[in-house]
Amino acid sequence: MKVPQTLINSLQNIQGFNESTFIKAHENDASPTSIRINPFKNSDFFNDEAPVIWSDYGKYLASRSDFSQNPLFHAGTFFVQEASSMYLEQVLKNTVDLSQDLKVLDLCAAPGGTSTLIASLLTPDSLLICNDVIQNRSNNLSDNLTKWGTMNTIVTNNDPKDFMRLFGFFDVLVIDAPSSNSGLMRKDPNILKEWSDANVLAWSLKQKKMISDAWSSLKQGGILIYSTSSYSKEENEEMVDWIETTFNAEHLTAKNTDKLGGEIISEGSFRLFPDHVKGEGFFITAFKKKSSEKEVFIRSGKPIKNNNRRTEREIFRNWIKDVDDHTWFEKNGDYFLIKPTHEHAINLIQFNFNLKKVGTKIGKLSNKDLIPDHELAMSIFLSEKTNKVELSTEEANKYLRREDFVLEEVIKGWSLMTFKGFGLGWAKILPNRINNYYPKELRISSKEA
Numbered sequence: 001m002k003v004p005q006t007l008i009n010s011l012q013n014i015q016g017f018n019e020s021t022f023i024k025a026h027e028n029d030a031s032p033t034s035i036r037i038n039p040f041k042n043s044d045f046f047n048d049e050a051p052v053i054w055s056d057y058g059k060y061l062a063s064r065s066d067f068s069q070n071p072l073f074h075a076g077t078f079f080v081q082e083a084s085s086m087y088l089e090q091v092l093k094n095t096v097d098l099s100q101d102l103k104v105l106d107l108c109a110a111p112g113g114t115s116t117l118i119a120s121l122l123t124p125d126s127l128l129i130c131n132d133v134i135q136n137r138s139n140n141l142s143d144n145l146t147k148w149g150t151m152n153t154i155v156t157n158n159d160p161k162d163f164m165r166l167f168g169f170f171d172v173l174v175i176d177a178p179s180s181n182s183g184l185m186r187k188d189p190n191i192l193k194e195w196s197d198a199n200v201l202a203w204s205l206k207q208k209k210m211i212s213d214a215w216s217s218l219k220q221g222g223i224l225i226y227s228t229s230s231y232s233k234e235e236n237e238e239m240v241d242w243i244e245t246t247f248n249a250e251h252l253t254a255k256n257t258d259k260l261g262g263e264i265i266s267e268g269s270f271r272l273f274p275d276h277v278k279g280e281g282f283f284i285t286a287f288k289k290k291s292s293e294k295e296v297f298i299r300s301g302k303p304i305k306n307n308n309r310r311t312e313r314e315i316f317r318n319w320i321k322d323v324d325d326h327t328w329f330e331k332n333g334d335y336f337l338i339k340p341t342h343e344h345a346i347n348l349i350q351f352n353f354n355l356k357k358v359g360t361k362i363g364k365l366s367n368k369d370l371i372p373d374h375e376l377a378m379s380i381f382l383s384e385k386t387n388k389v390e391l392s393t394e395e396a397n398k399y400l401r402r403e404d405f406v407l408e409e410v411i412k413g414w415s416l417m418t419f420k421g422f423g424l425g426w427a428k429i430l431p432n433r434i435n436n437y438y439p440k441e442l443r444i445s446s447k448e449a
């Protein structure tokens with residue numbers, strides 16, 4: 001693929017930019033395929049694959065397969081993520097004390113690469129809010145976090161300015177901003193059709209707007225991590241200057257550590273170029289918030305109804321691991337499992353935001369029986385006591401397509417359908433048939449399977 005000369009010209013003064021190797025990487029080298037393993041659903045399926053050296057859980061695959069055909073993908077055992085984007089792990093580890101319980105906002109989160117990475121590094125009592133402004137992208141984000149199985153996450157579909165309502169709330173604000181995406185053009189040559197100097201400028205204005213809108217939600221001393229998949233200075237180094245001057249923020253200048261994989265430090269920020277690292281173009285940097293603005297009043301909702309009644313607890317005990325460590329609330333007949341330490345935050349958020357997912361939806365109660373939700377099937381807190389049926393590849397794909405299949409000698413009632421030990425979803429096994437409860441909207445098509 002041919003890189004536009006105007007783009008090449010604009011990169012000449014950037015630290016680490018080497019015109020000939022940059023062009024060669026774009027013209028001759030293929031884009032690597034990488035995945036990140038879910039540490040909460042740890043499997044040894046990718047033990048032999050080469051590691052992404054800046055990520056504890058990243059792996060390169062020898063070839064790109066159709067992940068929709070792999071039941072382990074639907075079980076949430078891994079996430080497909082571009083390797084350079086996984087550099088967020090290093091920046092988080094170097095700027096944030098991850099042993100503390102933190103409140104983190106992932107402002108531009110869909111489809112979930114950053115969110116699943118952050119969720120993998122936080123303590124269980126930390127709270128991660130994953131947001132995307134585009135509704136269908138936020139639905140996809142929610143599905144991906146359901147697969148990941150953690151409980152300390154909330155998914156919202158809001159405009160960044162709505163986060164002004166959460167004044168000084170977050171310890172960490174991650175903005176993996178939408179951009180002109182030139183860093184991804186090797187992976188997707190269509191990006192070039194849209195690329196122009198004018199578009200770079202338009203994106204930089206949008207980025208400034210979203211940073212300004214979300215800034216007040218970061219507490220004093222809190223950390224902003226900003227990244228793009230653009231090569232352009234206007235969206236990167238110039239944005240750093242703008243953030244420093246506009247918000248009087250302290251730029252946490254990147255330090256030359258042990259050169260994990262060929263990353264470059266450009267004006268105190270990390271740049272990953274495809275001719276230096278095994279990944280695509282990526283820019284990432286961090287700031288500390290030095291001073292706080294004038295506080296605004298945050299409206300809080302009515303406390304969530306928290307029916308910790310003994311009967312419910314006894315029902316949930318059969319379904320949820322360590323149920324005494326958790327709490328739950330009920331809304332419109334659905335029960336949601338949350339961390340007791342998150343009740344106050346959820347009271348604030350439920351009133352002020354368009355919620356797509358809160359904690360783990362347990363399901364509905366019908367008399368003394370639970371009708372379990374799909375989120376519970378995917379949860380890392382699902383009890384080991386649940387009935388399970390292990391499926392072959394063929395059966396698993398039939399299940400994921402919501403097709404009929406026959407099982408021999410299984411216990412009647414609700415059963416978790418598993419593939420290589422990992423949950424895919426529920427089925428209710430009746431004397432003469434199996435009711436497939438895999439969510440219709442997630443069903444894979446026959447063509448895919």
Ligand SMILES: C[S@@+](CC[C@H](N)C(=O)[O-])C[C@H]1O[C@@H](n2cnc3c(N)ncnc32)[C@H](O)[C@@H]1O
Nearest residue numbers: 108109110111112113114133134137176177178
């Ligand atoms: C680079 S992508 C984020 C990728 C994501 N962090 C991940 O790792 O999977 C940028 C996201 O920003 C969202 N977005 C676009 N305009 C936005 C805006 N004005 N405010 C917040 N998010 C926006 C897009 O919907 C898109 O999902």
